[in-house]
Amino acid sequence: MFEGFLRNRRVQTGLAIFGFFVFVAVFGDLLLKLVGFGPLDVDYDALHTPPGHGGHLLGTTISGQDVLAQLISGARGSMAVGTLSALLAIGLGALIGVSSGFFGGIYDTIMNGITNVFMTMPSFALTLIAAGYISAAGGPGSNAMGWALMAFLIGIFEWPGMARYLRAQTLTLRGRDWAMATKLLGESRWRMVFSEVFPHLLGIVSATFLRAIMAGILAEAGLNFLGVSTGGVISWGTMITNAQTQGALTLGWWWWFITPGLAIAFIGTAAALVNFGLDEVTNPKLRTGNTRAVNKFNKAQRKAAAVAD
C-alpha cells in the first residue's frame, strides 16, 4: 500500500512542496546569507518599500526589515510549532484511538465518550482560553509565551480528530482475516498491536501527520492574531499580526501580509494533496486517472468502429 501511495502523482507533488518548506526551515541560516539581510536587520534607507526596490526582493516592513528574510526565518518558527504540536496530537490520538479500537469493551466506551466530549467542544477556543490564562500569569501587560509551550497547548486540544480516525482504522484492521489468524496462533495482544496493527497504520498516520502540522501552523497564526503571541520567535503568524497591527492594511503595504499567508496556503495545499493521494489509494473508486484511461479507451474503440464501418 505504501508503494502505491508514493507512486501517486498528487502525493509526489504534495511531498515536493512540503520538502521545499522543510528545506527552508532547516537551512534557513544559509539561505539568509544568500538573501544578504537578517530578519531583524533594519534598513533605514528602505522603510516599507515595495518588492524589488533597494535589493529587497519582497520589499520591507514598516521598520525596514526584509520581508523575504522574515519569511525564511518564519518558516522555521511556524514549522517548529506545527511539528511539535502535531507530534503531540498524533501521539495522544494514536495511543487513545488505537488502544480503544483494539481492546474494545468498556474501555472503548469510556475512551470514545471522552473523545466525543472533546470533539464537540470548540478546540480552538479551548486553546485560546488556556493560552490566555498562562500568558497572563506572567503579569499585567505580558501576552507572550515560548513556542514550545504554545505547541504543547495546541497539541493537547487537537488529538480527538486523530483518535477518532485511528480508532475507525484499527476497527477495520481488527476485523481482517490475518488479525484472526494471528489471534488463533496465540500471539500476545501487545505483539499484535505493535508488530501487526501499528505497521499497517503507519501510512495513514504519516499522512495525517502532515495535516496535523498544517493545523498546528494555522492555530499558531490564529492565536497570534488574537493577541497571544509567540515570544522571541519569528513565525508567519507573527508576521501577519505585526503587519495588521502596524497599519499595513490601511497604508496598502500588501507585500508584508500577503506573502506569509501564501506560504501557509502552499503548505496546506501540500497536506491536502497528500491526503487526496491517501484517499485514492485506500478507496480505488476515487482514482480519476483510471477514468481518464477508460475515456481514452472508449474513444479509441469508437474510432476503430468508425473505421470498420
Place this chain on the structure above:
Amino acid sequence: MSEERLTSQPTRRLGAGPREIVTEVPLTTAGAARPLGRLAAMGHGRSRYFLRRIGAYLVVAWAAVTLNFIIPRFMPGDPAQAVLRRIQYTTGQEPTQSQIEAVRRIYGDPQKNIIGQYFDYWKGVVQFDFGVSTTSYPTPVADLILQALPWTLFLVGSTTIIAWLIGTALGAIMGWKPGNAFDSIFAPLTTFFHAFPGFWLGLVMLWIFAIKLKWFPVSGGYDPSVPYSLGNFWFVMSVLFYGALPMFALVFIGFNGWLFSMRNVMVATGTEDYVLLARAKGLPETRVLFGYAARNALLPNVTGLAMAIGGVIGGTVLIEAVFTYPGMGYLLQSSIANHDFPTMQTVLLMLTAAAIVANFIADSIYVLLDPRVADTN
C-alpha cells in the same frame, strides 16, 4: 440476520472480491420482506435514538462546565487574585468583602473545600450568574454575552447553511463526472483556496474591498446612525451591508470542505447499480444526478455538519476579530487582551453550548434523513 445482509451487501460489492458473492444473496431485501413491522419499529427506534443522543449531549455539557471549573484552578498563578487586582485597577478602590466572595466562588479559593466549591459554581451557572466583567466593571458578564450572542449566531448560522448548500451542490456536480474539464480545473483550485488561513483571507478581503475599493465598511456590525431596532427596515439592511464581507469570507472558507467530501462520495455513488438503472430508464440527466445519486451521497455531508461545528466556531472567532464584528469572537479577543477572565471563561462556555445545540440539530436531521441510524444504534 436480514439486517446484516442489507448492510454487508454494498461493502462486498465495493471490495475487490469475486462477483459471485453478490448473486448468492437472495434478491428479497430486508425492507421489502416485512414492510409493516419495519414502519412500526421505526418510530420507536427513533425516539429511543433521540433520548440516547440527548443523554450523550448532557454528558458533554456537564464535562464542559466542569472543565470551565477546573481550568482556572489548575493554571499557574492565582486567577482569582488577578481578577481582584483588575477590579481594583478599574475602580480605583479596594474590593469589598462580598465582591471578593463572588470572585472566589468562580475562580477558586485555596481555603475552601473543592467539592463545596464545585456545587457553588454549578449554582452560579444555573442562575446565569457568571460574575462581573473586569474591563467594563461593573457590567455583569451575562449582559455582555447576551449583547454579543445574537450577532455570532446570525453570522455562524447563515454562513454555515449557505456554505453547506453551495459546497454540496457543486461537489455533487463535480463528482458526477470525475476527471472531466470542470472537475480537473476546480479540484486543484479549490484545494488551494481551502488551504488559505481563514483570518488571512479576511484581512485580504478587508484590504481589497473595504480599504482600497471602499465598497464595504471597514468594521462594525451595523450602521450606528440608524435607530437600533429589528423592526426598522434600514437597520436590517445595514446589518446585511455591514455583515456582507465577514459573511462572504466565512462562506468562502467553508464551502470548499463540503465540496470535497461531497465530490468523493459522489464519485463512489455514481457507479452504483440503482444509478445505472435510473439512467437505463431514460430519466433526464439532472434528475438522475440530484434525485438518485446526490440524494444518497448526501448523508456523510450531514454527519460532517455536526463534526464541523467546532471548527466553524473557531473560524468565526477569528473572522469577527478581523472585521471588528460585535459578536462573541470579538468579545473573546478583547477579553484576552485585557486579561478579563470572567468574560473569557463565559464566552468559552457559551461557545460550547452553541456547539452542543448545533450538533444536536445536525444529528436530528441525520436521523430523519436516514432511519437506519436509529435502528442500528
